[in-house]
Amino acid sequence: MKQSKIRLDNVSASYGSADQQNLVQVLHNVNLDVQEGEFVSIVGPSGCGKSTILNLAAGLWSSADGAISGSIKVDHADRKQTIGYVLQKDALFPWRTLIKNVEYPLEITGLPRKQREEIAREWIDRVGLAGFEDRYPYQLSGGMRQRANIIRVLAYDPEIVLMDEPLGALDAHTRMVLQQQISDLWSASRKTVVFVTHDLEEAILLSTRVVLMTKRPATVSASRTIDLPYPRTVMNLKLTPEFRNLYENLWHEFCDLLR
Ligand SMILES: Nc1ncnc2c1ncn2[C@@H]1O[C@H](COP(=O)(O)OP(=O)(O)O)[C@@H](O)[C@H]1O
Ligand SMILES: [Mg+2]
Numbered sequence: 001m002k003q004s005k006i007r008l009d010n011v012s013a014s015y016g017s018a019d020q021q022n023l024v025q026v027l028h029n030v031n032l033d034v035q036e037g038e039f040v041s042i043v044g045p046s047g048c049g050k051s052t053i054l055n056l057a058a059g060l061w062s063s064a065d066g067a068i069s070g071s072i073k074v075d076h077a078d079r080k081q082t083i084g085y086v087l088q089k090d091a092l093f094p095w096r097t098l099i100k101n102v103e104y105p106l107e108i109t110g111l112p113r114k115q116r117e118e119i120a121r122e123w124i125d126r127v128g129l130a131g132f133e134d135r136y137p138y139q140l141s142g143g144m145r146q147r148a149n150i151i152r153v154l155a156y157d158p159e160i161v162l163m164d165e166p167l168g169a170l171d172a173h174t175r176m177v178l179q180q181q182i183s184d185l186w187s188a189s190r191k192t193v194v195f196v197t198h199d200l201e202e203a204i205l206l207s208t209r210v211v212l213m214t215k216r217p218a219t220v221s222a223s224r225t226i227d228l229p230y231p232r233t234v235m236n237l238k239l240t241p242e243f244r245n246l247y248e249n250l251w252h253e254f255c256d257l258l259r
Helices: 050-057 098-108 113-126 142-154 172-189 200-206 241-258
Strands: 004-015 024-035 039-043 066-074 083-086 160-164 192-197 209-213 220-225
Touching: 004 050, 004 192, 024 050, 024 066, 024 192, 024 220, 039 200, 050 066, 050 160, 050 192, 083 142, 098 113, 098 142, 113 142, 142 160, 142 172, 172 200, 192 200, 200 209, 200 241, 209 241, 220 241
Parallel strands: 039 192, 039 209, 083 160, 160 192
Antiparallel strands: 004 024, 004 066, 209 220
């Protein structure tokens, strides 16, 4: 039986504090249940609280940030490195080469050099970066850096992967190539993924389920299962009537949310 990997029950959150008059209500009664093996995209207007949800799931919230209520449960299994978090801005170390960047989390877990190099090379290969192992981030294009950013997280095999608009800053073509790669990686691994994007099309193309959020303070306004088979070819899928139907339906709901 499938089990909940991330579960938010009636979660409300605010940054700042009322007495300092800098209170920002971000989330209002958010309910979200991400099951094992789902690829869930969270789509919502800019500033509605999407990154906040990922931060809460990653355990990156302290009482100094503000107040939260409700319950947040993340199934950790019995391992240390169980959540991988791909941030929107690429977080590569400028002083490390590509391969040394990908190896970094494996270094932290104490994996011997030979093994971590092997794993890093495999991932670099898989996303078409072979030959660039010894380049520094400034010598790579935006798309290459973002690929490195993503495989750095996948290489240590976390059980849950959180991604915050990982393709947001890329040009349209690079973006489509990376969408295809993310889709392929996911259909091969079937990991639990929570993917934040402001792009509804991208959300439908990649996900098993799309969750729409309202404006701030955000709450979940719709949750749609995307019943399209995998592996998916992003380019072809966009042209199918099934995709157009899903897109059109969700688009109207999405527009209402932006008003
Ligand atoms: N540390 C913080 N302190 C105060 N306000 C914040 C902080 N982080 C985010 N916010 C505010 O909370 C709201 C939601 O932020 P965020 O979760 O980043 O939204 P999204 O990712 O959907 O764009 C925004 O209005 C943002 O300005
Ligand atoms: Mg954000």
